[in-house]
Amino acid sequence: MCSDVMTINSEETSLVVEVQILKYGRVQCFDVNRLTLQKGERVLVESEQGLSFGMVCTDPRPASVSQKPARKVIRVANDHDVERFGRNAELEKEVYGFCYTKIKERALPMCLVSVECLFDEHKIMVYFTAEGRVDFRELVKDLVQKFRTRIEMRQIGVRHQAKMVGGLGTCGRHLCCTSFLGGFAPVSIKMAKEQNLSLNPSKISGMCGRLMCCLAYEFDHYEKAKKDLPKVGKKVNTTHGLAKVIRQNIFREKLTVLLESGEEKEISYEEIVREKTPHKDNSNP
DSSP, X not given: OHXXXXXXXXXXOOEEEEEEETTTOOEEEEEOTTOOOOTXXXXXXXXXXXXXXXXXXXXXXXXOSTTOOSOBEEEEOOHHHHHHHHHHHHHHHHHHHHHHHHHHHTTOSOEEEEEEEOTTSSEEEEEEEOSSOOOOHHHHHHHHHHHOSEEEEEEOOHHHHHHHHOOXXXXXXXXXXXXXXXXXXXXXXXXXXXXXXXXXXXXXXXXXXXXXXXXXXTHHHHHHHTTTSOOTTOEEEETTEEEEEEEEETTTTEEEEEETTSOXXXXXXXXXXXXXXXXXXXXXO
């Protein structure tokens, strides 16, 4: 009976692999879809636009409940698929150059970011940024007349622009949004304050000019660690006497306090004298 249960569980457990979408270099997790895949293989996967060409980065592994992917690997790419991917890349360069020239000729108030030719070649997507609405109808006519396919214009924000263009962050690594982030989580200045970071915009802003996405990575840990700690500026009783908290160091589990004598002293959490909660006597008289 136990062996039967184990067999059922193993069949229900789906396998996943990480695939690098070669257009933008972003790594995403996909269901192997009962295919036999190895690291380094080129595959076709489901994407928001349809089919995308990618390369397997990891060997198959069991999917956890929290990381179960919604999209699947369609099939292993063949020589024809590889040839088509190269042909699409050349077409994207041609469309970009033509579109850039026409934008200049028509003096359109827009900045061309990228061009994407869908794998099945049924549509070309043009991504751009602009401060307001842009009348690009004549530009679309020029593109359709030249390339004889469906054209879709997409206006994107500065965060998506950085995601598509890519680059290196202040940490020296490739941008998180380009490498692995699927979407953009809300980021606030409170997160920087809670982590005692400099509030200088040049130090906490990414390439897009917005607050860095990585500010949210450790925020929950800081918030949880500081929950039961006295806030900066609060007076507390310590084994050294009454003191005022001036700094917190949650990693070393230390507080820097200012004693009544004017001396600054670094103390551990254990040196804080906690007020005892009065015990209620529920016994009947």
